[in-house]
Amino acid sequence: MNQPHWHPASWQERTTLQQPHYPSTQALEEVLSQLTTLPPLVTSWEVESLKQELAAASRGEAFLLQGGDCAENFGDCRSPVIVNKLKILLQMSLILIHGLEKRVVRVGRIAGQYAKPRSADSETIAGVTLPSYRGDLVNAPEFTPEARRVDPERLLTGYSRAAITLNHIRALSDCGFADLHHPEYWDLDFFHHSPQAEEYRQVVRDLSHSLRFLKQLGVGDAPDLSRVQFYTSHEGLHLHYEEALTRKTPNRSGYYNLSTHLPWIGFRTAELEGGHIEYFRGINNPIGIKVGPGVSPQWIEAVIDRLNPENEPGKLLFIHRFGADRIEQHLPHLLRTVKQAGKEILWICDPMHGNTVTTANGYKTRHFNHILQELEQAFEIHRSEGTILGGVHFELTGDDVSECIGGARGMSEVDLERAYETQVDPRLNYEQALEMALAIIRKQG
Ligand code: PEP
Numbered sequence: 001m002n003q004p005h006w007h008p009a010s011w012q013e014r015t016t017l018q019q020p021h022y023p024s025t026q027a028l029e030e031v032l033s034q035l036t037t038l039p040p041l042v043t044s045w046e047v048e049s050l051k052q053e054l055a056a057a058s059r060g061e062a063f064l065l066q067g068g069d070c071a072e073n074f075g076d077c078r079s080p081v082i083v084n085k086l087k088i089l090l091q092m093s094l095i096l097i098h099g100l101e102k103r104v105v106r107v108g109r110i111a112g113q114y115a116k117p118r119s120a121d122s123e124t125i126a127g128v129t130l131p132s133y134r135g136d137l138v139n140a141p142e143f144t145p146e147a148r149r150v151d152p153e154r155l156l157t158g159y160s161r162a163a164i165t166l167n168h169i170r171a172l173s174d175c176g177f178a179d180l181h182h183p184e185y186w187d188l189d190f191f192h193h194s195p196q197a198e199e200y201r202q203v204v205r206d207l208s209h210s211l212r213f214l215k216q217l218g219v220g221d222a223p224d225l226s227r228v229q230f231y232t233s234h235e236g237l238h239l240h241y242e243e244a245l246t247r248k249t250p251n252r253s254g255y256y257n258l259s260t261h262l263p264w265i266g267f268r269t270a271e272l273e274g275g276h277i278e279y280f281r282g283i284n285n286p287i288g289i290k291v292g293p294g295v296s297p298q299w300i301e302a303v304i305d306r307l308n309p310e311n312e313p314g315k316l317l318f319i320h321r322f323g324a325d326r327i328e329q330h331l332p333h334l335l336r337t338v339k340q341a342g343k344e345i346l347w348i349c350d351p352m353h354g355n356t357v358t359t360a361n362g363y364k365t366r367h368f369n370h371i372l373q374e375l376e377q378a379f380e381i382h383r384s385e386g387t388i389l390g391g392v393h394f395e396l397t398g399d400d401v402s403e404c405i406g407g408a409r410g411m412s413e414v415d416l417e418r419a420y421e422t423q424v425d426p427r428l429n430y431e432q433a434l435e436m437a438l439a440i441i442r443k444q445g
């Protein structure tokens with residue numbers, strides 16, 4: 001079917017789910033017109049180079065590690081929080097490089113992961129009803145009328161916090177901090193007490209050995225060993241914000257979303273005729289789409305035609321998130337549908353979002369073992385279907401939080417109270433994330 005002409009605002013002609021209701025359209029318009037004039041946060045060059053990397057991942061030559069908070073918050077725009085997140089992603093990437101013998105493409109859920117879909121527009125506690133918290137880009141989490149007020153000024157704050165975060169990441173990635181010759185710079189304070197410390201150190205020793213070997217061969221000073229490339233991603237949920245950062249660039253044709261390298265469409269907003277798919281079909285970025293139980297082969301084929309009509313490699317990521325108990329039932333059909341249609345898809349497993357449970361005392365949590373089981377099954381199913389699992393997508397943090405159950409330290413339900421900090425979904429803490437990476441390579445390496 002021929003689609004009508006696309007422009008950055010054409011999504012506004014569609015029904016668009018999960019958008020906040022702004023009390024004043026004029027106040028919103030004023031903020032958006034400011035945002036439109038502010039510089040982009042990333043460049044089309046970076047976006048295109050990520051697309052090349054993702055194409056390599058879809059061929060099995062590289063592996064995507066995507067991870068970060070479920071929801072970033074403005075208060076966490078602080079050096080220790082950003083640095084710790086970078087450290088854990090760098091450490092995990094070292095483990096994966098070593099075990100999978102592939103280069104690893106690092107993409108944070110960072111520098112813009114500020115808008116969240118919610119199951120209801122409002123929340124009622126003790127007879128008081130207020131708008132739901134929709135992420136720091138929209139309102140604040142505390143249950144007060146002032147905090148929950150939907151405030152367009154937050155779009156500008158979100159843009160600034162994303163810019164500050166990205167600036168810090170760029171500075172760190174470009175200097176000695178990211179030097180592969182000194183992975184000890186990435187050790188976190190509590191690392192030395194961690195049950196995984198020795199296994200990780202062995203990985204580092206092996207890699208250092210390989211680096212020395214390269215040096216003897218005369219290629220040890222290759223510049224890409226002293227800096228790392230680090231990309232950003234977030235759910236492209238708040239379409240007024242995404243539209244305001246959608247730009248044309250002088251040397252390329254078409255539009256780019258320059259608020260992030262890799263925006264994705266969430267599971268709840270992946271309606272074929274809805275505003276999100278309409279917006280995403282017009283941008284040149286690589287794009288992710290979350291895929292879960294209930295998607296039909298017709299939807300799959302239509303979505304691919306809409307989002308990647310040229311069948312460009314590295315352009316479209318299917319991030320599947322079925323849950324450990326359902327992946328076996330659903331994933332094979334999905335893989336076969338895409339394979340039979342001859343379409344280029346980069347397959348990513350998100351083992352987090354299909355495995356969320358609520359404890360008796362009301363904590364939203366996930367079990368380490370369920371996460372690992374879904375991942376292991378994903379590798380297995382791709383292998384037996386002859387497709388390639390090109391990467392993983394985690395909710396994690398570089399801090400010592402207690403949000404997911406299990407792992408080597410045996411985090412239990414009662415332990416969750418110690419440091420349960422997430423405002424939305426539970427994240428792997430630093431040790432659990434490291435352990436997850438080691439578990440992946442133990443099975444796949
Ligand atoms: C998320 O990634 O935080 C999220 C809401 O996931 P999904 O769209 O897969 O439910």
Ligand code: CO
Pocket residue numbers: 070071353395424425
């Ligand atoms: Co989440």
